[in-house]
Amino acid sequence: MTDRKTGQSGKLRESLRDESPLHAKERAWSGRFAEPVAQFVLNYTASVGFDQRLAHADIQASLAHASMLAAAGVLSAEELARIEQGLAQVLTEIEAGTFQWQVALEDVHMNVEARLTELAGDAGKRLHTARSRNDQVATDLRLYLRGEVDRLLEEIDAVQRSLVELAAAHSGTVMPGYTHLQVAQPVTFGHHLLAYVEMLERDRERLVDARGRMNRLPLGSAALAGTTFPIDRERVARDLKFEAVCQNSIDAVSDRDFAIELCAAGALLMAHLSRLAEELVLWLSPGFGFIQLPDRFTTGSSIMPQKRNPDVAELARGKTGRVIGHLVALLTLIKGQPLAYNKDNQEDKEPVFDTIDTLHATLRAFAEMVPGIRVDHEAMRRAALQGHSTATDLADYLVRRGVAFRDAHEAVARAVRRADELGCALADLPLQELQALAPQIGEGVFKVLTLDGSVAARDHVGGTAPAQVAAQVRRWQKTLEQRAALTPGPSPASGRGEKS
Secondary structure (H helix, E strand, O other), X not given: OEOOOOOOEHHHHHHEEOOOOXXXXXXXXXXXXXXXXXXXXXXXXXXXXXXXXXXXXXHHHHHHHHHXXXXXXXXXXXXXXXXXXXXXXXXXXXXXXXXXXXXXXXXXXXXHHHHHHHHHOHHHHHOOOOOOHHHHHHHHHHHHHHHHHHHHHHXXXXXXXXXXXXXXXXXXXXXXXXXXXXXXXXXXXXXXXXXXXXXXXXXXXXXXXHHHHHOEEOOXXXXXXXXXXXXXXXXXXXXXXXXXXXXXXXXXXXXXXXXXXXXXXXXXXXXXXXXXXXXXXXXXXXXXOOEEOOHHHOEOOOOOOOOOEOHHHHHHHHHHHHHXXXXXXXXXXXXXXXXXXXXXXXXXXXXXXXHHHHHHHHHHHHHHHHHHOEEOHHHHHHHHOHHHOOHHHHHHHHHHOOOOHHHHHHHHHHHHHHHHHHOOOHHHOOHHHHHHHOOOOOOOHHHHOOHHHHHHHOOOOOOOOHHHHHHHHHHHHHHHHHHHHHOOOOOOOOOOOOOO
């Protein structure tokens, strides 16, 4: 449960030392002030309750920064060794869960630095030379999010694989295709599933693009104007596997586009998963009866024993609004900020962290749920026979016999009206009735009006014909196999995003 006053979870509150201002350690900036910060203000402004998940990235960046300072002659070899040993100890304590987080030290950066100073003495105090918390947090957040993007890409691949394999099993399973939620034309279930694979691929491409712009190093920009020390930013970039350095120090410390862009890509990804979730909810309902979901992804009712509720799909649909809200929050956060850094930017982390957590959980749910979907072929087929779904095939048949499409459309519309009057399917109209509406119709028309004939006729790239679906399945299987073979190891600070 989250404390509504502090925004900290109960577990986090237990791990924080809530020192009073009179007994707190001197802060890095305390020399300017005549009295300590009020406890309320300290709690209000502290971010360590949520930004401690950046600790691994913070230590990674600090190690690269210290190495560069030593190479530049700013730190001695002995000081570098003490810093490296101290940071290794800090990391060990964090991973073991024994690190004492302190609200009085405000954020993850000062908590790590304070413990380092306890362990390394004056060398720890020298680490912050030529940097500011402004460029430090911008670097840490980029490092952390870069690793999370890499995880998301793998999780998208997993959902795509599950959809492709289900599509492979149903390349010839006929179902109704809908527009306006009205039966439109027959399609294959495999073709329908592959539509979501295409959506997810665009989501993946957006995340890859966002990662490229994210992967630029702010460190070295200091507070906003750069530093007077002889730093080597390109060296730090290489050590941390950044592709480039940010070219303007003011922009580097104030930019949060990378976080907003990630949330934008995440919002669209969730919107796509929400569309699939909505269809699962519909298909599971007795009115459709197309599928069954694994029991482990459904729940029952406290009062109605017959119920099987698709809670996971419904929650994915609901959580989409939450992620979209985070995007709006971040856009609102930056819209009125003058350059350069402002404390407002502390509020970027909780929305982006929750977005990341929600994406990970939702992608995992779909990757595990989709393979367990059981399909009722006959229910899908019965539904496809409703609504005269092969009417367009009859129009196409007439066009191939020399009738202009608009005239063919009109003739078929009259045929549909006649079938409705007789209470039968279009394919059940007597040949004489059809010929009275369009004399070009011959005895072979009834083959055209079958469901299987309809889907098989759409045999082109992007079409719903079983042969085309099978070809698309093979293409996707090859793509995903190649992608898995090329997947690199984890980035620095990746895989470290779990909630504390």
